[in-house]
Amino acid sequence: MLANLTFLMLVVAIPFVTSLVSKYLLEGNWNSKVAMATYDGLALAIALSITFLWAYVLRRPALLEPSVDVAAARKAFPQFSIGIAVYTVLIVLAFINPVIALAGTFGVALYYCFEHLPSGRSMPDEPDGNFSRTL
Numbered sequence: 001m002l003a004n005l006t007f008l009m010l011v012v013a014i015p016f017v018t019s020l021v022s023k024y025l026l027e028g029n030w031n032s033k034v035a036m037a038t039y040d041g042l043a044l045a046i047a048l049s050i051t052f053l054w055a056y057v058l059r060r061p062a063l064l065e066p067s068v069d070v071a072a073a074r075k076a077f078p079q080f081s082i083g084i085a086v087y088t089v090l091i092v093l094a095f096i097n098p099v100i101a102l103a104g105t106f107g108v109a110l111y112y113c114f115e116h117l118p119s120g121r122s123m124p125d126e127p128d129g130n131f132s133r134t135l
Helices: 001-011 014-027 030-059 070-094 098-114
Strands: none
Touching: 001 014, 001 030, 001 070, 014 098, 030 070, 030 098, 070 098
């Protein structure tokens, strides 16, 4: 799938833009602004690709794990796509104050650290909802 490949190609660029930010952020000149805007631009591209992948899967429920409640996942979709709007604002903010834009980027990363899907349905062979497996 081309969308998957696009996402992976964007992820590969993360170390490059991270090195730009680490090298130029504290200079306080135009380079720091461009470095932070580039970082948030890449984050925006990744957010767009993830949102596209999620929308693609939600239109084809057979691709989802059987334990995922499709209606609840569709209802949670806006929580996944909020990064698009936030990263767009952070790109503009990077040209005003790149350090605050970095703090905002950290905030978005922190937001995505938490689960946004509603708790899934129990699998038929495990009615208590415990999905742990032993090897």
